[in-house]
Amino acid sequence: xxxxxxxxxxxxxxxxxxxxxxxxxxxxxxxxxxxxxxxxxxxxxxxxxxxxxxxxxxxxxxxxxxxxxxxxxxxxxxxxxxxxxxxxxxxxxxxxxxxxxxxxxxxxxxxxxxxxxxxxxxxxxxxxxxxxxxxxxxxxxxxxxxxxxxxxxxxxxxxxxxxxxxxxxxxxxxxxxxxxxxxxxxxxxxxxxxxxxxxxxxxxxxxxxxxxxxxxxxxxxxxxxxxxxxxxxxxxxxxxxxxxxxxxxxxxxxxxxxxxxxxxxxxxxxxxxxxxxxxxxxxxxxxxxxxxxxxxxxxxxxxxxxxxxxxxxxxxxxxxxxxxxxxxxxxxxxxxxxxxxxxxxxxxxxxxxxxxxxxxxxxxxxxxxxxxxxxxxxxxxxxxxxxxxxxxxxxxxxxxxxxxxxxxxxxxxxxxxxxxxxxxxxxxxxxxxxxxxxxxxxxxxxxxxxxxxxxxxxxxxxxxxxxxxxxxxxxxxxxxxxxxxxxxxxxxxxxxxxxxxx
Amino acid sequence: xxxxxxxxxxxxxxxxxxxxxxxxxxxxxxxxxxxxxxxxxxxxxxxxxxxxxxxxxxxxxxxxxxxxxxxxxxxxxxxxxxxxxxxxxxxxxxxxxxxxxxxxxxxxxxxxxxxxxxxxxxxxxxxxxxxxxxxxxxxxxxxxxxxxxxxxxxxxxxxxxxxxxxxxxxxxxxxxxxxxxxxxxxxxxxxxxxxxxxxxxxxxxxxxxxxxxxxxxxxxxxxxxxxxxxxxxxxxxxxxxxxxxxxxxxxxxxxxxxxxxxxxxxxxxxxxxxxxxxxxxxxxxxxxxxxxxxxxxxxxxxxxxxxxxxxxxxxxxxxxxxxxxxxxxxxxxxxxxxxxxxxxxxxxxxxxxxxxxxxxxxxxxxxxxxxxxxxxxxxxxxxxxxxxxxxxxxxxxxxxxxxxxxxxxxxxxxxxxxxxxxxxxxxxxxxxxxxxxxxxxxxxxxxxxxxxxxxxxxxxxxxxxxxxxxxxxxxxxx
Numbered sequence: 013x014x015x016x017x018x019x020x021x022x023x024x025x026x027x028x029x030x031x032x033x034x035x036x037x038x039x040x041x042x043x044x045x046x047x048x049x050x051x052x053x054x055x056x057x058x059x060x061x062x063x064x065x066x067x068x069x070x071x072x073x074x075x076x077x078x079x080x081x082x083x084x085x086x087x088x089x090x091x092x093x094x095x096x097x098x099x100x101x102x103x104x105x106x107x108x109x110x111x112x113x114x115x116x117x118x119x120x121x122x123x124x125x126x127x128x129x130x131x132x133x134x135x136x137x138x139x140x141x142x143x144x145x146x147x148x149x150x151x152x153x154x155x156x157x158x159x160x161x162x163x164x165x166x167x168x169x170x171x172x173x174x175x176x177x178x179x180x181x182x183x184x185x186x187x188x189x190x191x192x193x194x195x196x197x198x199x200x201x202x203x204x205x206x207x208x209x210x211x212x213x214x215x216x217x218x219x220x221x222x223x224x225x226x227x228x229x230x231x232x233x234x235x236x237x238x239x240x241x242x243x244x245x246x247x248x249x250x251x252x253x254x255x256x257x258x259x260x261x262x263x264x265x266x267x268x269x270x271x272x273x274x275x276x277x278x279x280x281x282x283x284x285x286x287x288x289x290x291x292x293x294x295x296x297x298x299x300x301x302x303x304x305x306x307x308x309x310x311x312x313x314x315x316x317x318x319x320x321x322x323x324x325x326x327x328x329x330x331x332x333x334x335x336x337x338x339x340x341x342x343x344x345x346x347x348x349x350x351x352x353x354x355x356x357x358x359x360x361x362x363x364x365x366x367x368x369x370x371x372x373x374x375x376x377x378x379x380x381x382x383x384x385x386x387x388x389x390x391x392x393x394x395x396x397x398x399x400x401x402x403x404x405x406x407x408x409x410x411x412x413x414x415x416x417x418x419x420x421x422x423x424x425x426x427x428x429x430x431x432x433x434x435x436x437x438x439x440x441x442x443x444x445x446x447x448x449x450x451x452x453x454x455x456x457x458x459x460x461x462x463x464x465x466x467x468x469x470x471x472x473x474x475x476x477x478x479x480x481x482x483x484x485x486x487x488x489x490x491x492x493x494x495x496x497x498x499x500x501x502x503x504x505x506x507x508x509x510x511x512x513x514x
Numbered sequence: 515x516x517x518x519x520x521x522x523x524x525x526x527x528x529x530x531x532x533x534x535x536x537x538x539x540x541x542x543x544x545x546x547x548x549x550x551x552x553x554x555x556x557x558x559x560x561x562x563x564x565x566x567x568x569x570x571x572x573x574x575x576x577x578x579x580x581x582x583x584x585x586x587x588x589x590x591x592x593x594x595x596x597x598x599x600x601x602x603x604x605x606x607x608x609x610x611x612x613x614x615x616x617x618x619x620x621x622x623x624x625x626x627x628x629x630x631x632x633x634x635x636x637x638x639x640x641x642x643x644x645x646x647x648x649x650x651x652x653x654x655x656x657x658x659x660x661x662x663x664x665x666x667x668x669x670x671x672x673x674x675x676x677x678x679x680x681x682x683x684x685x686x687x688x689x690x691x692x693x694x695x696x697x698x699x700x701x702x703x704x705x706x707x708x709x710x711x712x713x714x715x716x717x718x719x720x721x722x723x724x725x726x727x728x729x730x731x732x733x734x735x736x737x738x739x740x741x742x743x744x745x746x747x748x749x750x751x752x753x754x755x756x757x758x759x760x761x762x763x764x765x766x767x768x769x770x771x772x773x774x775x776x777x778x779x780x781x782x783x784x785x786x787x788x789x790x791x792x793x794x795x796x797x798x799x800x801x802x803x804x805x806x807x808x809x810x811x812x813x814x815x816x817x818x819x820x821x822x823x824x825x826x827x828x829x830x831x832x833x834x835x836x837x838x839x840x841x842x843x844x845x846x847x848x849x850x851x852x853x854x855x856x857x858x859x860x861x862x863x864x865x866x867x868x869x870x871x872x873x874x875x876x877x878x879x880x881x882x883x884x885x886x887x888x889x890x891x892x893x894x895x896x897x898x899x900x901x902x903x904x905x906x907x908x909x910x911x912x913x914x915x916x917x918x919x920x921x922x923x924x925x926x927x928x929x930x931x932x933x934x935x936x937x938x939x940x941x942x943x944x945x946x947x948x949x950x951x952x953x954x955x956x957x958x959x960x961x962x963x964x965x966x967x968x969x970x971x972x973x974x975x976x977x978x979x980x981x982x983x984x985x986x987x988x989x990x991x992x
Contacts, residue, residue, distance in 0.1 A: 111563065129562070129563070131562075229566050233563075233794075265566050266569070266796050267796060343790060347788070350600065351561045355602050399788075
């Protein structure tokens, strides 16, 4: 244990540790009850960042000065009674693909190494209105393309449960920051599993909301029709509380949906009696690690014991989800990333002759291998003569997958399965075999194609001691069913954290 | 070179029209012309990461209104697509346009030709965003980009290849311009680029069915340039065919100063725009209620106006034809008449002095600055004989420049006609005394001398006298 600020063992150290072990809601309550100030919370977590960041590298940017200033201002507002939100004063980490006004936003890419946005994303503004203290920007796979956070241009993030393993991705920095107590909760984004899979690998709770529930304004787009911002938290209650803040109708995002049911904390009910759970047989076939399978089915058993009705069924089409996803996401990405050209902002090559040479060199030097691979793939599937065979066909598969889920949700409230076929792989294992990495997304991707909400939470550990994730999938705008079921399971399961595991 | 065969020219047009919305197509920035560079911009229209487009509903209204006025089918479920190409004036490096499901299809407009009426088919009308403007600084060897125009809404009206001559092309463009101006959807100024036409042209042997290979001509900034470009391109293609060569499908740029075109890019190196539906914009659903709302707002078009002007104002056909040719003129006419001025007198001012000054200053009726109130006041002044005709024209010219109140102006400059007979009589007596030779000439029967004496009197009165009265007094005193 590193002696952060030389306080280890001292009273102050124990107090800091006490703060760090709180959930976001617990800390918010302690701040409201004047047991802890927002500044003390910020100082405790900044001290934790200083001591453990070298090991895990969760952040691209830590805004120490800004965080302390926000904490002071928010505490004043709390003292004056102007801020009463349950999360007021609680420090949060933001994935580095969400714009933050005046704060570096790189998408973990060299091409945006110096990009400072002039505006903040709507989800971040919602958090700030509730009194969140923004600590900094978390590391990620470059432009959210990857499943391990190893494609970041600014170095890999390591799994806090075992630094030899990856934290998952693309929101690996956010998941690892929550697990390593370098923040109290974090925002991530999920295009094909990028919240749920790192949450699973790092043993935290992650929720990918229904497409349209959270505004995408200010989220640097990867696959626009699939991207959704969501929370990564220590427990289900925090997740519900953060969802309540970030979910909003935003006229600046045409795909944003006006909803009256954003009161997610009302679903924190310990009762699943009569709820119907469907277990897709296709999610438990070849390729699924036996340890993962056992833990997930045990979780289903726990819910059955609590009164849920559990049934196995065939979802079908699972094997088509990956090609359809990589076609659609890559096509959209190839167009979304065209704006990074070295002209208006970001990286520009040093020497060039003429406009097109500047474009070519800036983009060749600015983007990493995985991003280039997907740009080329996306450009190919959209090119004339191939559009119908690839992109249009993928859209048809997407519609069929949606239909398969519609049929399932006519029978079940929640679909239960694993998040990923395995627990976290070792560092360096995945990038050598991108197809294998893509196949790892098999259980998460269909949820994005269908626009559904999906929740990931820990349900055990494998023999190596690494967390195993349980995935709950709901019908569109049925996040509350997921929260209710997850909350019930969490109560039955008991505490799950690295500190508890020690 | 002597032509061995007869040829027919086949022309289709792609017309871009900048819509008269207050704000841009996908963000709230102003569309106003002439701001300092990059002042009418925001994250959306400068392609900042994380920004998202939201459709300006007025753009849809204008596009549907133009579609209805040109007999188009309105697509009830239309979409926007991205057209991907790299260029610095295009901040996202894709343009949001419509390829697969444009808002309007299968329309037609009627034009007058030498051989009578003819319909020109409209293939489609789609909505899209304009690009920014590049400024090349030769001195510093660099280029600068101004995104004020980026995101200004456009519609592109694509005709069928139904035109056969430059006269038909001009008639079609004038008809489109008239319809769009009447709708208030755009001012359609070619010179300022709020209306731009690209000409697709091919030639074929007269009597054959198959179309020849076409070229697309860009950079046509006036009706004259369009006519010249059509003549030039038809001739170039015929020359090629006559000498046994082939026309290459390509885009050409017209240089109106040189009167010739040069190739910009051929079909071989045409870009693949990789069109696909823009996932940031939801499909646009046009329902019956929306269509009904637009139909109810359609204005009185020219044909209907012409009939009404004849019945209601009893204007000669000649006047009606000229005044209704411009929505701005017709509006000005109606507003001035509504203030109580006599229709024919209003018409005379519009057809006479107004058109003369517009032509002299190379302006469009859309540029007229004087108000119906001031025109009405000026007519009242002449009716009351408070100013004579030459003074009225002088005042009108000032009004045309800066929309002054004619009453105040006449007062201020002391231009009022002197109707005081005593004062006038005194001046006439002085003129008679000072010009004995002219008086003698007049008395000996030389009528010309009278004109001279009237002129001298008017000059002495600084033009403010009523010429009729001067004449009368001179005769009396002589």
